[in-house]
Amino acid sequence: MATAEVTILGAGVFGLSIAFCCSLRGARVRVIDPAGVGAGASGGFVGALAPHTPDLWLPKKQFQLESLLYSRSFWPEVEANSGILTGFANHGRLQPINEERLVPLALSRISDAEQNWGDKAEWQVVSASQAGDWAPPSSTGQLIYDTLSAHIHPLKATRALARAVENLGGVITPAGARQGAIIDARGWQGLIEISKTLGQEFGNGVKGQAALLDFNSPGKPQLFSDGLHVVPHLDGTVGIGSTSERYFKSPIKNDEQRLNWLKLKAISIKSHHDIVFEETAIHFNWKDTIDFEKIKNQKPNQHKGHCGMIYTDCGILGNGDFTICAWLDVYGDGKVGNVFKNTPKEMLLLREKIIDDQNNGIFNNICKYCKFYVPANLEKADQAGTI
Numbered sequence: 001m002a003t004a005e006v007t008i009l010g011a012g013v014f015g016l017s018i019a020f021c022c023s024l025r026g027a028r029v030r031v032i033d034p035a036g037v038g039a040g041a042s043g044g045f046v047g048a049l050a051p052h053t054p055d056l057w058l059p060k061k062q063f064q065l066e067s068l069l070y071s072r073s074f075w076p077e078v079e080a081n082s083g084i085l086t087g088f089a090n091h092g093r094l095q096p097i098n099e100e101r102l103v104p105l106a107l108s109r110i111s112d113a114e115q116n117w118g119d120k121a122e123w124q125v126v127s128a129s130q131a132g133d134w135a136p137p138s139s140t141g142q143l144i145y146d147t148l149s150a151h152i153h154p155l156k157a158t159r160a161l162a163r164a165v166e167n168l169g170g171v172i173t174p175a176g177a178r179q180g181a182i183i184d185a186r187g188w189q190g191l192i193e194i195s196k197t198l199g200q201e202f203g204n205g206v207k208g209q210a211a212l213l214d215f216n217s218p219g220k221p222q223l224f225s226d227g228l229h230v231v232p233h234l235d236g237t238v239g240i241g242s243t244s245e246r247y248f249k250s251p252i253k254n255d256e257q258r259l260n261w262l263k264l265k266a267i268s269i270k271s272h273h274d275i276v277f278e279e280t281a282i283h284f285n286w287k288d289t290i291d292f293e294k295i296k297n298q299k300p301n302q303h304k305g306h307c308g309m310i311y312t313d314c315g316i317l318g319n320g321d322f323t324i325c326a327w328l329d330v331y332g333d334g335k336v337g338n339v340f341k342n343t344p345k346e347m348l349l350l351r352e353k354i355i356d357d358q359n360n361g362i363f364n365n366i367c368k369y370c371k372f373y374v375p376a377n378l379e380k381a382d383q384a385g386t387i
Helices: 013-024 059-082 102-116 128-134 154-167 187-198 256-270 292-296 344-359 365-369
Strands: 006-009 029-032 093-097 123-127 142-146 171-173 181-184 207-214 222-225 228-232 237-245 310-316 321-325 335-338
Touching (some): 013 029, 013 154, 059 154, 093 102, 093 128, 102 123, 123 128, 154 171, 335 344
Parallel strands (some): 029 171
Antiparallel strands (some): 123 142, 222 228, 310 321
16 A cells, blocks of 8 residues: 555454545545454444433434434445445334333433434333333333434444455555554553553543344344343344443453353343343352351241242352352352253253242252242342341
């Protein structure tokens, strides 16, 4: 290439998008990234493109609106110039409303969307029944549905951008001279360097966890439920993920607690014909509240029916073990398998057997002494305590 008119540092979605737009306008573009195309978060699985709420309007929200609207023509143009599908779809998003006090607030935002989004997108409040079997659980039976949200397949989209840039005469290289206008698009690493240069924090990265599932549901709206993004891609996969760490030592080592939570949710998805999100918490603090030696000296309890402490699906521990109960996962006695060794079907069948046994009055030793026992037909929210 002759001398570059624009040099872009970073071959993620941000850098490549700038390179694509500059190339369309006839600029000579060089993209430099030692790690290659989409090596960071841009090569991930989720790809949710979603707005903030339409009320309390700010310039940032206006910018976001314009970006999301522009995506409707931007990604098809990338596909046309690259010959590669990006996974872009504008299928909206569903979010549960889990508190009655939030229903009026959600309804009030309908008019905010009309004013600030105009006729380009809608904010609706719908019943969960309207969304069918794809609806996330909602305590109020109500969901928010917006038509502004869209999604891409990040890995495919970055590859498509790279091909389009090269087809338009741009160069993507692991090293090269910084010439012309220089744009730093290196993600969180670039932000750290800029912060050092400025002598103050200019910004940083947020580390997340994600998983890609083989679950064919193209055309469905994305979900945002319980802090988790669920994106049904057009290729028959579903990306799930969530950001979790603003400050981190390693960008590549997993946050085990968040990763295990994602694995647990993945089991829920792969174990059913439809997506099921239940409140299946992971408890790390129970060991400090239970005196097991004291329990062993007590007379066994006369339980009737299976315990309401049993997880809706299974609880996962850091080593991959699956347990049936928040209480039992402290000692591992409720183990029904391991995510690395057993299939979801095997574990869920064993869980059903344990429930059947308890319904027939058969409890294992720890269950006989458990003071957290709650009949399954009672609320489970307030049974925690100390012994």
